Amino acid sequence: MKQVFKRPESMTAKPFHFCPGCHHGIVHRLVAEALDHFSLREKTIGVASVGCSVFLYDYFAVDVIESPHGRAAAVAAGTKRVLNDRIVFTYQGDGDLAAIGTAEVIHAANRGDNITIIFVNNSIYGMTGGQMAPTTLLGQRSTTSPYGRDCNRDGYPIKMAEMLAALEGPSLVSRVAVNTPGNVKKARKVIRQAFQMQVEGKGFSFVEVLSTCPTNWGMTPQAANDRIAEEMIPYFPLGTLKQKDVVDVL
Amino acid sequence: MSSPKKVFIKGNEAIAMAAINAGCHYYFGYPITPQNEIPEYMAKHLPATGGEFLQAESEIASINMLIGAAATGVRVMTSSSGPGISLMQEGFSYFAGNELPAVVVNISRQGPGLGGINATQGDYFQSVKGGGHGDYKLIVLAPHTGQELYDLTIKAFELAEKYRILTLILGDAILGQIKEPIVPWIPEKTAGDPDRDWLITGAKGREPRLIKSLFLADGEMEKHCWHLQEKYELIERDDVMLEEVDTDDADLIVVAFGSVARIVKSAISQVRKAGMKVGLVRPITLFPFPRKRLQEIGGRTKRFLVAEMNTGQMVEDVQLNLPGDCEVEFYGRPGGSVPTPEDLFEIISATYEKL
Ligand SMILES: Cc1ncc(C[n+]2csc(CCOP(=O)(O)OP(=O)(O)O)c2C)c(N)n1
Numbered sequence A: 001m002k003q004v005f006k007r008p009e010s011m012t013a014k015p016f017h018f019c020p021g022c023h024h025g026i027v028h029r030l031v032a033e034a035l036d037h038f039s040l041r042e043k044t045i046g047v048a049s050v051g052c053s054v055f056l057y058d059y060f061a062v063d064v065i066e067s068p069h070g071r072a073a074a075v076a077a078g079t080k081r082v083l084n085d086r087i088v089f090t091y092q093g094d095g096d097l098a099a100i101g102t103a104e105v106i107h108a109a110n111r112g113d114n115i116t117i118i119f120v121n122n123s124i125y126g127m128t129g130g131q132m133a134p135t136t137l138l139g140q141r142s143t144t145s146p147y148g149r150d151c152n153r154d155g156y157p158i159k160m161a162e163m164l165a166a167l168e169g170p171s172l173v174s175r176v177a178v179n180t181p182g183n184v185k186k187a188r189k190v191i192r193q194a195f196q197m198q199v200e201g202k203g204f205s206f207v208e209v210l211s212t213c214p215t216n217w218g219m220t221p222q223a224a225n226d227r228i229a230e231e232m233i234p235y236f237p238l239g240t241l242k243q244k245d246v247v248d249v250l
Numbered sequence B: 001m002s003s004p005k006k007v008f009i010k011g012n013e014a015i016a017m018a019a020i021n022a023g024c025h026y027y028f029g030y031p032i033t034p035q036n037e038i039p040e041y042m043a044k045h046l047p048a049t050g051g052e053f054l055q056a057e058s059e060i061a062s063i064n065m066l067i068g069a070a071a072t073g074v075r076v077m078t079s080s081s082g083p084g085i086s087l088m089q090e091g092f093s094y095f096a097g098n099e100l101p102a103v104v105v106n107i108s109r110q111g112p113g114l115g116g117i118n119a120t121q122g123d124y125f126q127s128v129k130g131g132g133h134g135d136y137k138l139i140v141l142a143p144h145t146g147q148e149l150y151d152l153t154i155k156a157f158e159l160a161e162k163y164r165i166l167t168l169i170l171g172d173a174i175l176g177q178i179k180e181p182i183v184p185w186i187p188e189k190t191a192g193d194p195d196r197d198w199l200i201t202g203a204k205g206r207e208p209r210l211i212k213s214l215f216l217a218d219g220e221m222e223k224h225c226w227h228l229q230e231k232y233e234l235i236e237r238d239d240v241m242l243e244e245v246d247t248d249d250a251d252l253i254v255v256a257f258g259s260v261a262r263i264v265k266s267a268i269s270q271v272r273k274a275g276m277k278v279g280l281v282r283p284i285t286l287f288p289f290p291r292k293r294l295q296e297i298g299g300r301t302k303r304f305l306v307a308e309m310n311t312g313q314m315v316e317d318v319q320l321n322l323p324g325d326c327e328v329e330f331y332g333r334p335g336g337s338v339p340t341p342e343d344l345f346e347i348i349s350a351t352y353e354k355l
């Protein structure tokens, strides 16, 4: 019998701890598939951030360094400077990357560090119990914006991909979603492309993935999934914002 | 044999030269006075080693780049001064939890706040009592001459590797800026063992590895803390360093570290000439603090004077570790004022006369 579906080699057999309907699991799988595709498992180093994805090391069969909250891009930069023939990626939430870790990601991007960043934007702080994130949409209720995010007090949801795409340094900046089979396919392609660029030494690749948090959105998995198309994508449009195929020299 | 060649360089340059000669080929840092000669030297000389110098966007980034590099097992260093070292405290705590080796240099400056750039010893507490969150220690080395800056930098890498710990070199503007003749040397071992079973290198032909400090399972974190504590006790057993001058017959002993100890040395040679039996204890490791030796010395000598360039920090450790019948006095100059040998001659003589 022909096998048509199996667990990627870059994943362990450990069942995910994620809540039902959470997209973190899908994103994990897409990353593992990309590593498998280029046979990178044995030369990859993952940098885990602090958030619901902190247990990266339980699910990926690769070497992992756990980073302090927000600092994953700097940790990855340090690792990659030493092991420049290895593949180094970070996996960070929106609180981690777009609030406390803004400086680290901007400068890694601006230096064009040859690393890959998977940025999971679920418009909320998942792990700490649903507080407002910099990506929380206007009017969205969270435990620390109980009356809804107010642009006058809290500012506007931050568009990381657009910000990073404005820099000269990055080679690939893209935003994807995994709310429909079609979008999963596109996300798979872009994540694969991000790792391919690193393999080819083309520099900094950044993939923002719009993601659900049914638990802290107070929604069923189905409703949370629907919210991606109805509310998230209109504000955070999908697509590749920047792609550089030639490496700059001096 | 030709005599070893001397070079005439600043203390900061001695640190940088020693680091490279010890095999440290990666440096991440952010500019701050009075330690800029260290990154500048590294920027100039590291490319030739095949390693890399990278100017980080902040000290927060530097210390985290250090985490990423240290996890691969290479020798790696950063340096800074007060405000930058404060920003690194989160990273220090992660270094402790992760059990990673690295060397950090603090050419300290006055504080609190932006303070000033003169020599001071106000960072003693921050260095030896934590600074970051959680139950942890760093090894803290306190050199007092240019040559010692060189020698202890090499030692710092060895200790960091031996114990998988962050080793901090605590200096100040006097030590960093003064030019002195130094005899450079190259240690036998300039890299850690590539077979260490925790190095993060990519899981080629082996089980994946993990560097982490998160322990959530029942009792796991307590176990980890006790494991760290055992390590700290081992360091205290095997790697305490101190210098003693004329302590055998002393009726008064001055305790001082770093650059102030050097000024105390000049003052002591003068008071000795004046017939006063005064000695010096100079802790070289501030952690582990030489408390056993102090207890022994306190069995014989009963009067102590602690001199520091702060309002009184190490004096607490001296008081804590001497027998109860010893008397401890304190002389402090905070905020970047450096005592002269004459100042110290006077204060030592006055303390001696009260005997
Ligand atoms: C310095 C520091 N501040 C705060 C925290 C607490 N904390 C842990 S996870 C987290 C937010 C995680 O949110 P996000 O990055 O969006 O990840 P998610 O859980 O949503 O995937 C915070 C604030 C911490 N661990 N360290």
Ligand code: SF4
Binding pocket: A017, A018, A019, A021, A022, A023, A024, A052, A122, A126, A127, A212, A213, A214, A215, A216
């Ligand atoms: S809290 Fe939210 S982000 Fe975290 S696992 Fe649950 S659904 Fe996913």
Ligand SMILES: [Mg+2]
Binding pocket: A051, A093, A094, A095, A120, A121, A122, A123, A124, A125, A126, A133
């Ligand atoms: Mg989030």
